[in-house]
Amino acid sequence: MSEAYEGINDIHKAREASKRNPVWNEAAQLIQTDDFANKKLLKITKSIDSANANLSKSIAHIEKELTTPLTAGANDPVANEIRSHVKNMNNSKRRKFIEEAQQKKDLQTLQALLGAPSYLSGLTDIEVQHYTRQLHEIQNPALAKRLKVMKNAATLLGERGGLVFREVEKAVGKPSHVIQKLRKAKNEAEQAFILKDQRVDL
Numbered sequence: 001m002s003e004a005y006e007g008i009n010d011i012h013k014a015r016e017a018s019k020r021n022p023v024w025n026e027a028a029q030l031i032q033t034d035d036f037a038n039k040k041l042l043k044i045t046k047s048i049d050s051a052n053a054n055l056s057k058s059i060a061h062i063e064k065e066l067t068t069p070l071t072a073g074a075n076d077p078v079a080n081e082i083r084s085h086v087k088n089m090n091n092s093k094r095r096k097f098i099e100e101a102q103q104k105k106d107l108q109t110l111q112a113l114l115g116a117p118s119y120l121s122g123l124t125d126i127e128v129q130h131y132t133r134q135l136h137e138i139q140n141p142a143l144a145k146r147l148k149v150m151k152n153a154a155t156l157l158g159e160r161g162g163l164v165f166r167e168v169e170k171a172v173g174k175p176s177h178v179i180q181k182l183r184k185a186k187n188e189a190e191q192a193f194i195l196k197d198q199r200v201d202l
Contacts (some may be wrong), residue, residue, distance in 0.1 A: 003047045004164050007040040011171035027182045030172065034179045037172050041164075048161045049149035060146045066136040067129065073111025080113040092124060098131055102138060108124070110135050116177045 014036045018029035073079065085096055101109040113121045114135065118128045137144040169175060 001048075001161050004044045004160070004167075007044045008167050008171050011037045011040055011168060015016050015171060015173055027186070029182075030179055031155055031182055031186065033172050034176075041168050041193070044162075044164055044168075048157065048164070052154065052157060052161075055150055055157065059147065059150050059154065062150070063144060066140070066141060066147065068136070070111055070115040070132055070135070072115065073108060074115030076112060076138050077109065077111035078108070079116070082109055083116060083121045086113060087120065089122070102131070102134060105138060 011033065015029070015033045018024060018033050021032075023028070024032065078135045086097060089097060098110070098113065100106075101113075110131070113123070114128055118125050123131075172179065
């Protein structure tokens with residue numbers, strides 16, 4: 001957002017500079033400042049869009065890593081026994097058993113359950129996806145933390161991005177609808193100074 005802050009500051013400076021032009025009345029000052037602000041705003045929005053795109057790409061990449069299905073360990077000699085044992089539990093006991101395995105980082109158990117089709121363990125596909133993600137986060141805490149930071153940054157960027165337009169309007173000095181009226185009046189007045197083509201037939 002540094003480019004946004006610098007750009008808005010430049011608009012404030014331009015507004016003050018416009019007041020020192022002896023041939024510009026207030027309307028001319030506002031129009032000239034608004035012209036400058038529009039150029040700055042274009043650069044700012046491009047910068048924000050680029051940052052948003054990069055964040056979205058990075059978030060999607062990490063999300064993919066944290067939701068990658070497990071394959072290792074599903075065919076271990078005791079994997080079938082583990083799945084059979086868990087399948088015979090009720091939902092409450094099964095959930096507690098898996099949560100305890102996660103706390104102990106019991107990869108053999110977790111890979112046996114999550115690396116095979118969900119129905120073999122009495123789980124649903126959604127539960128397997130949920131526990132698989134949790135396991136990835138346990139195994140890659142730095143990656144999970146980075147994802148959280150990126151999501152917070154994306155949210156902040158979205159919030160601050162909306163404020164930019166208001167701050168630019170403040171820097172110009174008048175709301176956009178007022179500037180539009182001034183531009184219209186200026187254009188209408190200038191029409192009186194345009195020489196019309198006059199043809200003389202000989």
